[in-house]
Amino acid sequence: MSALDGLEVRRTTTAQQLADGLSERIMAGAFGPGDRLRESAIAAELGVARNTIREAVRILELTGLVRYEVNRGAVVIAPTPEKIEALYTARERLETAAALRTPRPEQLDAITRAFDELTEAAAEGDTSRIVDRDLAFHQAIVALLDSTRLDEFFTSLTEELRFYLTVLSKSETPEEVVAQHRVILDALLLGDHDRAVAEIRAHVDVSVEQLKQLLG
Amino acid sequence: MSALDGLEVRRTTTAQQLADGLSERIMAGAFGPGDRLRESAIAAELGVARNTIREAVRILELTGLVRYEVNRGAVVIAPTPEKIEALYTARERLETAAALRTPRPEQLDAITRAFDELTEAAAEGDTSRIVDRDLAFHQAIVALLDSTRLDEFFTSLTEELRFYLTVLSKSETPEEVVAQHRVILDALLLGDHDRAVAEIRAHVDVSVEQLKQLLG
DNA sequence: GACGCTCAACTGTAGTACAGTTCAACTGTA
DNA sequence: TACAGTTGAACTGTACTACAGTTGAGCGTC
Numbered sequence: 001m002s003a004l005d006g007l008e009v010r011r012t013t014t015a016q017q018l019a020d021g022l023s024e025r026i027m028a029g030a031f032g033p034g035d036r037l038r039e040s041a042i043a044a045e046l047g048v049a050r051n052t053i054r055e056a057v058r059i060l061e062l063t064g065l066v067r068y069e070v071n072r073g074a075v076v077i078a079p080t081p082e083k084i085e086a087l088y089t090a091r092e093r094l095e096t097a098a099a100l101r102t103p104r105p106e107q108l109d110a111i112t113r114a115f116d117e118l119t120e121a122a123a124e125g126d127t128s129r130i131v132d133r134d135l136a137f138h139q140a141i142v143a144l145l146d147s148t149r150l151d152e153f154f155t156s157l158t159e160e161l162r163f164y165l166t167v168l169s170k171s172e173t174p175e176e177v178v179a180q181h182r183v184i185l186d187a188l189l190l191g192d193h194d195r196a197v198a199e200i201r202a203h204v205d206v207s208v209e210q211l212k213q214l215l216g
Numbered sequence: 217m218s219a220l221d222g223l224e225v226r227r228t229t230t231a232q233q234l235a236d237g238l239s240e241r242i243m244a245g246a247f248g249p250g251d252r253l254r255e256s257a258i259a260a261e262l263g264v265a266r267n268t269i270r271e272a273v274r275i276l277e278l279t280g281l282v283r284y285e286v287n288r289g290a291v292v293i294a295p296t297p298e299k300i301e302a303l304y305t306a307r308e309r310l311e312t313a314a315a316l317r318t319p320r321p322e323q324l325d326a327i328t329r330a331f332d333e334l335t336e337a338a339a340e341g342d343t344s345r346i347v348d349r350d351l352a353f354h355q356a357i358v359a360l361l362d363s364t365r366l367d368e369f370f371t372s373l374t375e376e377l378r379f380y381l382t383v384l385s386k387s388e389t390p391e392e393v394v395a396q397h398r399v400i401l402d403a404l405l406l407g408d409h410d411r412a413v414a415e416i417r418a419h420v421d422v423s424v425e426q427l428k429q430l431l432g
Numbered sequence: 433g434a435c436g437c438t439c440a441a442c443t444g445t446a447g448t449a450c451a452g453t454t455c456a457a458c459t460g461t462a
Numbered sequence: 463t464a465c466a467g468t469t470g471a472a473c474t475g476t477a478c479t480a481c482a483g484t485t486g487a488g489c490g491t492c
Contacts, residue, residue: 149306
C-alpha cells in the first residue's frame with residue numbers, strides 16, 4: 001500500500017464518459033431496440049459537439065450495444081432469437097472449456113467468493129447487484145482458462161449479457177438464480193468436470209429458452 | 217443463384233477504407249511498434265479531414281493493431297513476450313476446445329480445403345498467401361465450435377496474428393509450415409481428439425518460442 | 433397497390449479554430 | 463554535474479460550421 005493509493009486524476013476523455021453514460025441509458029431502456037441514436041439531437045441535448053458524440057458511439061459499438069449502418073448511423077441492437085442464441089453459445093463454449101481445466105486454489109476461491117456475493121445480493125433482493133454478481137461469477141469461471149485475452153472478450157460481452165440478465169430477473173426469483181449457480185459451483189468444487197459442464201449447459205439452455213419466451 | 221449475384225455498390229465509408237489501408241501499412245512495417253499515428257500528418261498526406269482519420273483509427277483500434285492513449289493519440293502496439301503469449305494462449309484455448317468437439321463432415325471438408333490451399337501457397341512460395349491460408353486453416357478449426365461470436369472474435373485476432381505469422385515466415389520454410397499443419401489435420405481427420413489437442417499445443421508452443429527469439 | 437417525385441431529416445466528410453497536454457530543449461541553480 | 467523550473471512547438475481533444483449524398487415518409491399518378 002503506497003501513500004498515493006487511490007489518488008487519481010480524471011484520466012478519461014469526454015467521449016469515453018459519454019459512451020459510459022449512453023450505455024447506462026440504453027440498459028435502462030431509454031432507447032428501445034432498433035432505435036436510432038441521432039447524433040445532432042444527442043449532441044444538442046448534452047451540449048457537446050457532434051464529433052464527440054460520434055466518437056462516443058464508436059466506443060459504444062465495442063460493447064456491442066449498438067451497431068453502425070452506413071448512412072443510417074448507430075442503431076440500438078434488437079434482440080432476436082438468433083442473437084440471443086449466438087451470445088449464449090459463445091458463453092457456453094467458453095465456460096465449458098473453462099470447466100474442463102483443473103482450477104488452481106485461488107481460482108476456486110474467486111468463484112466461491114463471487115457466489116457468496118451473489119447469495120448476499122439475492123438476500124437483499126437488489127436486482128442490479130444480483131445481475132452484477134451473476135456476471136462476476138461467470139467471469140470468474142472464464143478466468144479458469146488463464147487467458148487475459150479471453151477474459152477481455154468475455155468482458156466485452158458483459159454489457160449485452162447484463163441487458164439480458166436484467167430481462168431474466170423479471171421472471172426468476174433471486175432464490176432460483178442462486179440455486180442454479182450453486183450446482184455449478186458444487187460441481188467445480190468437487191472437481192467433477194463432466195457434471196460442471198452439464199450444469200453450465202443446462203443453465204445456458206434454461207436462460208435462452210426463458211429469454212426467447214420473454215422477448216419473442 | 218439470382219441474376220443479381222455479385223452486383224454490389226460501394227457500401228463502405230471513407231473511414232472504413234482508410235482503416236483497411238492503414239492496417240495494411242502497419243502490417244507492412246510502415247509504422248514501427250510504439251510509433252504514434254499523427255492525425256494531422258496522415259490527414260494532410262491522404263487528403264482527408266482529421267475527423268475522418270480519427271474515425272478510421274477508432275476502427276483500427278478494434279483490430280488491436282493500435283491503442284489509444286489519452287492526449288497522446290493512437291500508438292502502434294509493440295510486441296512484448298507477454299503480449300505474444302497472451303495472444304497465442306487465447307488461440308490455443310479456442311482451438312483446443314474446438315478440437316474436442318466432434319466435427320460435422322462439411323467442417324472437416326472446410327479444414328481440409330484450407331490445408332490444401334495452404335499447401336498450394338507453400339508450393340508457390342508466396343509468403344503473404346501462405347500467411348493468409350495459415351490463418352484460414354485455424355479459423356476453420358475455431359469454426360468447429362459452432363459459435364459465430366467466437367468466429368468473429370478469432371477474426372478480430374487475425375490482424376495481430378498476421379503480423380506475427382509474417383515475422384515467423386522469415387525463419388520457417390514453407391515446408392515446415394505445411395508439415396506442422398498436416399499433423400493437426402491428420403489428428404482431426406482420424407477423430408483423435410487427444411492427439412489433435414497435443415499437436416495444437418505443440419504448434420502454439422513452437423510458434424511462441426520462435427517469436428520470442430526473433431523479437432526479443 | 434406499384435411507381436415516381438419531392439422534401440425534410442440526418443449522416444458522412446471537410447475544414448477551421450482553440451484550449452489543454454506532452455515532451456524535449458533550454459536555463460538557472462546549488 | 464545533477465536536478466528543478468521554464469519555455470515553446472507539436473499534437474490531441476473538442477467545438478463549430480458547412481454541405482453533398484442518402485434515407486424514408488408523404489403525396490400524387492397511373
